[in-house]
Amino acid sequence: MGSAGLRSTNDYHNKSRAIGIPDARIETSLGDPDWTALRAEFPLLDRCTYLNACSLGPLPRAGREALARYAADWDREGTPVWYSTWLPLLGRLRDRLGQLLGTPADSVALAPSVSVALTTLASCIPRDAAAGRLKVLIGELDFPTLGHQWLSRGELDVEWVPSPDGISVPPAAFEERLGPGVAVMATTHLLYTTGYLQDVRALAELAHRAGAFLLVDGYQTVGCVPLQVQELDVDFYVGGCLKWLSGGPGTAFAYVRPDLIDKLEPRGTGWFASADPFSFSLQTLEFAPDARRFETGTWPVPSHYAALAALELILDRVGVDAICRRLRGFTTRILDRCEEAGVRTLTPREPEERCGVVALECDRPEEVEAALLAQKIVVDSRPGRIRLSPHWCLTQEEVDQATDCVLTEIKKGR
Template structure:
């Protein structure tokens, strides 16, 4: 445990419980940035590009290891929003099949991306927030032949609820729709059996549980689907031959690089690859085991069962006095956050069960009552 904790720089102050927002900086990140971005620039100037492109490939390889997929199916992205727009813009219009299905509990950026896609004939259908997105029957009720794509959060950021990913992907296949799974709140803490899910596409960011910092995200597309998608957001790095330099001849890359767009940023992907490697070095199973031990310690100290076994790694608790809770937790040094009246607190490998007990006791001393978010 201590050895794994030492792989990360911990922010100053008390227990850091914000892995669901920004993961801690890996100690290897600065060396990775130096080797993958700065040193080649310093020593080679414009000749740094071969090494810089290796950095991008290193990132694709790291994501592929994390997800258990072929690196050729992975494209670096600047954000989840960019990944989703690029992917959906590649759908070919079909008469009577123009609905994108998602829950109102999805992260808002998903809905924002869909709004302008109405210009391309795609329209959002929202499952009401009051319907449980962790129940397969919820998704079944809203599927029909007009659904072109479905977007499911593997984990919902304000509740910790986990979508029935395999069932959603199977529903999509039966209805001839694309299945897209957002891993932003799950990769690094929950298992991602991509091959078992058999979803068409996975999107996610590296800033949270993967400890990769902002500006690096990814899009993974099932290999058999890639050739059928022709994204609108292209550039020379989406070209089959980026260095052909024929302005009249654009041909999509045959692998997931067709979703890559123009000249890539280098620094975010050097940092993100270091974060993913740190998580893989610790092992996702030990990270999850420690998370569950911390949640069990919280429940014991709170004298309250939360039935969190089937949820994510983030406690999402509706508090009757959010102001009192945040004052008490801030005074005790806990790095946490609130979404409205929902306390969010995450336990990564750098946390210990003692910290979880202290969190529960701070809430009890403040007289704050809480229930799991739904």
């Protein structure tokens, strides 16, 4: 990539603004969406009953068109496409992620996966060798990549915070373990195996009272639970567009609390994290003043085309608050049907403690998943359970019918 036309740190943002893209806007309610019209955006939903949106969101028509446009733009222009199209598109993506999270775009760094975002953030903490051995608290039900980040860093001790019921980790269990040696409390917003939605605001308060950072993995929350990360008062919030946001792989992100950004320096970086990449300075390193300092090298641009198209669809035509309401309705009904059928679930009954994921106890999860796939019902299996996460464009009838098929398959082995 050449350097013509883009010289200073903020040019990405400036270029975006120059073409009329506003800063992060707080998402507002769009009213009740037309679910039938929206469903036409997702052709896959007419070929199967899709109950696995928390793993891989279906491709929207707009995403398919964006991927075709990516190839056409590249082929049309070659190098100049960076300045005419690709960098402005990155600016729009940053703004939309800021809008999704309720924070200015320059507090959000792009990453190709949540694992990469976590690796960079983990490398920033702690830098002070004189601080002695520090500890990280991690919930016992968190996603493996969250634990692996800290286990791979020998200078830190990891303590697992237990779950008494296998469904949630009570804030009190974190609180008991907080103390002077704890640098970070890291946990997930919505637990991937149970669908439990943690009270992140309460966890932030506990962590901060004890002088620790709170890092939250929001991968299962972004796109299905309305978010204002600054109000949640978290220090770090990571997520990505693959799941509820239907943006495909390759677009993840890390929010860093604005007042922390210039105090953190990653160990391991890339030229696009520097203050002025196009100065081509080799022998000095000055990090970007904004969250771009947590990025690395050239971005996976095709992924960003697809992710932006899906974000625009969700933010402009649907609204995360509407998705949340609809999913809570679906999951309430799934839980009711499971109870009637005598199948145990590992998901809370209180609507505000869950959103779009229900886990059903099952001793043959892979067999049940395969049997359902043969009936064109897409679900997910995890050890000891079947996980249902209906797409928000399904109809209530489809969810009911598919749930009955899931229950029949689970009960067959009894």
